[in-house]
Amino acid sequence: MTINLTNPIFHDEDAARAHLESVRWPNGPECPHCGSDRVTRLAGSSHRKGLIHCNACEKPFTVTVGSVMERSKIAMPKWVLGFYLMASSKKGVSSHQLHRMLGITYKSAWFLSMRIREAMHIEPETDGGPDMGGKGKIVESDETFVGGKKKNVHNGKPEPKKHPVVALVERGGTLRARHVPNVTAKSVREVLKKHVKPETHLMTDTSLVAEHVGKDFAKHSAVNHSRDEYVRGNAYTNTAESFFALVKRKVYGTHHAVSEKHLQRYMTEAEFIWNNRSSKGIDDAARADNAIRGAKGKRLMYRQPN
């Protein structure tokens, strides 16, 4: 499904709430305070719309409680549209676009977009150990620098600093993009150790850093980019590179520049879009709903059929 802007979930408070409820609670409301499903809907004019009472812990709640939408003054249909717009755009949506399209202030649009990026941060279900790769699996690891663009610099001011990002991609699996303080063996190793199983076949470029970290894995192959040796059998890092190309189009084309403070949030968004891409059979609506599910406090990985 593509986004049909006439859908009442983007205009009508009740329709938007019903949609958020059906996505968050496919089996009926669940108390965000204690997890109980013994609940009563509070109807009548004396109650706030959408208010539900938990019969177990006696606390009231609505669908936005315990989510990135909690205590927001932005109307629910605008949140739903924000989720759909951001989830369906490969190149990203700027806060200026959201401000115009949702009819909210620029400040509110910025806040909403940052909250939605937070919802897109979906942690995998693991016992705390790495979850990418494994025996016979290939993971590509590559680094790039993202940040300001020379073209936007005026009056001889120095070029805004670019900041390093590591991308890990399991072939046929998930991708992680992490901002790192610097590209040293120590920083890159930390990211790899956290996410990639040691039994993995690691693919990198031929940098000194890669040489160091490659030793931690069952097998390591490296391609020499400086010699135009991009593809040698299955030794390549093209998947990571396509992701970086997408990230750069997004950062420079849509947001123009991204500060170091917020860089990880933009990387999280790009990672979410990549992991929920349409070639995996996930359409715009399903992708938006995955982000809405990620909006609740307890973050879960919603595994997709491959």
Ligand SMILES: [Zn+2]
């Ligand atoms: Zn409860």
